[in-house]
């Protein structure tokens with residue numbers, strides 16, 4: 333893929349572009365310089381001799397040609413992306429980052445450059461630079477990837493681009509785990525991503541009724557791929573919805589070699605993945621999670637399935653997607669409650685293996701990229717060591733034995749993450765009763781849940797109902813519930829058995 337830099341003159345496209353190219357060990361191309369070396373004339377000379385229209389045609393040809401190549405850092409001239417075709421071509425070839433800078437910064441950076449007419453006052457006395465920035469503001473704002481550069485050294489800007497904007501391959505993935513691409517704007521250049529992963533365009537995009545109007549329909553029309561949407565929400569994570577998916581797969585002529593793209597939260601991903609696992613004994617699928625919860629948890633690890641009226645996820649399979657494409661840009665439309673629900677699973681990952689993440693996780697959206705990566709890494713590391721849950725992977729169930737019981741007892745009306753947060757607290761109480769954890773642990777967890785805007789108890793919940801729902805938990809061993817219990821931030825013990833009185837007391841502690 334390529335990385336393209338855009339922005340006003342003086343935003344640092346060339347300087348930063350060269351640094352990015354060095355860090356990425358690839359070639360740098362400045363579109364203007366490319367045209368100058370091909371024609372032997374400067375841009376100013378070309379403007380004067382052949383006029384702007386002819387120059388723009390040259391520019392278009394150069395951009396289309398560069399966008400076909402790979403592994404380039406491309407800096408585009410300030411006017412280049414006024415042409416929507418140029419923008420589409422570059423966005424299809426990789427991330428396009430818009431560098432921003434204030435007029436004062438631009439003036440300071442370009443002060444020694446006498447070839448810049450923009451820095452001179454216009455005939456009417458207005459300042460040309462300010463006029464240009466105002467005219468193009470809407471265009472600059474329309475890029476998903478923005479980077480303010482005021483007061484930053486070019487090296488810092490280049491590093492931020494690599495860390496924040498670019499596709500990221502987690503460093504410690506197991507060879508058998510699916511490829512994961514975490515990059516803001518990644519859905520923009522999906523065709524290129526698929527090409528590099530050796531995957532065809534999906535035959536069908538599966539999404540839910542909330543995500544379809546926000547992201548699904550637009551993605552479908554951009555890719556020229558049909559979109560099927562199913563009812564949103566955990567209450568629809570059922571065999572009845574699976575039937576809708578199988579019907580859609582057949583209606584759209586999906587064959588064994590076809591690929592399905594799931595675009596949605598954990599509910600949609602679990603169902604679309606299970607449909608992909610079972611349709612014609614298995615077709616490949618791509619998971620594009622659209623909730624924080626799905627990015628940090630549900631999209632990773634290959635578990636797919638649906639609920640039965642008797643309990644959560646009782647029917648399912650291990651069927652990892654061929655590729656996970658996580659584009660944090662889609663989280664912009666996530667309701668605050670769903671953001672909080674995602675934080676509950678991120679907090680769980682901190683509790684399991686990253687005490688600093690547990691302590692530092694902030695409530696505000698968006699979750700900073702570095703913390704998102706850390707929350708993801710905890711799960712990737714565990715799944716890499718124990719993909720089929722023969723041992724340690726059971727740690728990921730912390731909070732979930734009681735949490736799933738709460739979800740079922742509430743008739744699946746509570747967001748999954750909320751139930752898990754309450755489950756973490758209840759299971760910390762159980763750990764204290766079993767003398768596995770310090771007496772202060774529940775209060776520590778409770779305080780973190782409250783800080784993150786998560787509930788710490790559920791009104792109207794009947795402990796007996798929760799307990800009854802837990803009897804159908806998948807995680808039983810020889811008929812006995814096997815808990816994963818928190819011992820301290822960063823430390824969880826799995827395979828723990830408890831007697832009924834302790835379990836009931838723990839559940840009652842979160843029922844009000």
Ligand SMILES: NC(=O)c1ccc[n+]([C@@H]2O[C@H](COP(=O)([O-])OP(=O)(O)OC[C@H]3O[C@@H](n4cnc5c(N)ncnc54)[C@H](O)[C@@H]3O)[C@@H](O)[C@H]2O)c1
Nearest residue numbers: 542564565597598599600622623625630635662665666748
């Ligand atoms: N497979 C696994 O390993 C695994 C792990 C954790 C959780 N899960 C499952 O994940 C499910 C919970 O996932 P979830 O919290 O993502 O639920 P969800 O899929 O129901 O999404 C939550 C809500 O947000 C909406 N939504 C999704 N993306 C949006 C966006 N970008 N903007 C606006 N609205 C959006 C959805 O339509 C839905 O109403 C549970 O069923 C749980 O069992 C699975």
Ligand SMILES: [Zn+2]
Nearest residue numbers: 677732748752
């Ligand atoms: Zn969960």
